[in-house]
Amino acid sequence: MRHINAYQTLIIYASAFILLIVVGLALSIGSYNISIINYFYNDLSKIQESILIKIRYPRVLLSAFVGASLSISGACLQGLFRNPLADPGLIGVSAGAALGATSFIVLGSNHLPNSLTNPYLLPLSSIFGSALVIYTLFSITRGFGKEGITYLLLAGIAVNAFAGVGIGVLTYISDNSELRGLTFWTMGSFGGASLTIIAPAILIIVVSFIWILRESRKLDILQLGEAEAYRLGIDIKKLRFSIIISSAIVVGISVSLSGMIGFVGLIIPHLSRILGGVNHGFLLPSSALAGAMLMVLADLLARTMIKPAELPVGLITSAIGSPFFLWLIFRMRKT
Numbered sequence: 168m169r170h171i172n173a174y175q176t177l178i179i180y181a182s183a184f185i186l187l188i189v190v191g192l193a194l195s196i197g198s199y200n201i202s203i204i205n206y207f208y209n210d211l212s213k214i215q216e217s218i219l220i221k222i223r224y225p226r227v228l229l230s231a232f233v234g235a236s237l238s239i240s241g242a243c244l245q246g247l248f249r250n251p252l253a254d255p256g257l258i259g260v261s262a263g264a265a266l267g268a269t270s271f272i273v274l275g276s277n278h279l280p281n282s283l284t285n286p287y288l289l290p291l292s293s294i295f296g297s298a299l300v301i302y303t304l305f306s307i308t309r310g311f312g313k314e315g316i317t318y319l320l321l322a323g324i325a326v327n328a329f330a331g332v333g334i335g336v337l338t339y340i341s342d343n344s345e346l347r348g349l350t351f352w353t354m355g356s357f358g359g360a361s362l363t364i365i366a367p368a369i370l371i372i373v374v375s376f377i378w379i380l381r382e383s384r385k386l387d388i389l390q391l392g393e394a395e396a397y398r399l400g401i402d403i404k405k406l407r408f409s410i411i412i413s414s415a416i417v418v419g420i421s422v423s424l425s426g427m428i429g430f431v432g433l434i435i436p437h438l439s440r441i442l443g444g445v446n447h448g449f450l451l452p453s454s455a456l457a458g459a460m461l462m463v464l465a466d467l468l469a470r471t472m473i474k475p476a477e478l479p480v481g482l483i484t485s486a487i488g489s490p491f492f493l494w495l496i497f498r499m500r501k502t
Contacts, residue, residue, distance in 0.1 A: 234462025241432020430488020
C-alpha cells in the first residue's frame with residue numbers, strides 16, 4: 168500500500184482479521200444459535216441454513232457496509248472541511264439523506280407514475296438530500312478558518328432541525344403503511360436486509376470506496392490549506408466535487424437501507440488517528456474496517472440484548488457515541 172508504513176499496514180491487516188472474527192460471531196449468535204463450522208461441513212438443518220443464508224448473512228453484510236460507509240465518509244468530510252467534528256450525523260448529512268428518502272416514501276407513491284416508483288429511486292432521493300447538505304455546509308463554513316468548527320456545528324444544528332421538521336410534517340400526512348416505513352428511518356435497523364436489495368447497493372458503495380481511496384494523497388495535501396494545495400498542483404474544485412459526490416453516495420445509500428444511525432462517522436476516524444496516524448492512505452481503509460466492526464457488533468447487541476425482541480441499532484451507537492463526543496470536545500478544549 169502506498170503512503171503508509173509497516174506499523175499502519177499491520178493495523179489494517181489486524182483489523183481485517185478481527186472483523187472476520189466479529190462477522191463469524193454475528194452469524195452464529197442470535198435467538199437461534201448456529202454453528203458456522205457445521206455450515207462448511209453441510210451439517211445444518213434446513214431451518215438453520217435458511218436462517219443463516221436468508222436472514223443473518225444479508226443483515227451482517229449490510230451492517231458491515233453501512234458501518235464502513237459512515238466511517239469512511241466521516242473521515243473524508245473531516246479532511247475536506249479540515250474539521251475534526253465533521254460527522255455525517257452530527258452536521259446533518261444523514262438527516263438530509265433521511266429527509267430525501269422520507270419525501271420519496273410519502274410523496275413518491277402518490278405523485279409519481281407506477282413505473283417510476285421502483286426501489287432504486289429511494290437511494291437516489293437519499294443521495295440527493297445528502298449531497299445538497301454537504302454542498303450547503305461547505306459553502307457556509309469555508310473561509311472561517313479556526314472558527315469553522317463553531318459555524319459547522321451551528322449549521323449542522325440548523326440542518327438537523329430543518330430535516331426534523333420536514334420528517335415530522337411528512338409523518339403527520341402519511342398513512343398507516345407509510346408510517347410503518349418512516350419508523351424505520353428514525354430508529355435505524357438492519358431487519359429488512361435482503362440480498363436482492365443490498366447487492367446493487369454494495370456494488371455502488373465498493374466503487375465509491377475505490378474512488379475515495381484514490382483521493383487519499385490529495386486529502387493529505389489539502390490539510391496544508393487550499394492555497395498551498397493549489398500551488399502544489401491540486402485541482403481543489405475537482406477534489407471537492409469528488410469528495411462531496413462520493414460521500415453523498417455512500418451516506419445516501421446507507422441511510423436509505425438502514426435509517427439514521429449516528430456518531431459512527433465521528434468515533435471511528437478519531438480512533439484510527441489515535442491508533443495509527445493521520446495520513447489518509449491509512450485513515451480511510453482503517454476507518455472502513457473499524458466502522459464495519461463497530462456496526463456489526465452494535466447490530467449483534469441490538470438483536471441479542473433483549474431477545475427475542477430487538478433494540479434499534481441507532482440507540483446502541485448513540486449510547487457509545489454521545490460520551491465520546493463530549494470527551495472529544497473536552498480534549499479539544501484542553502489542547
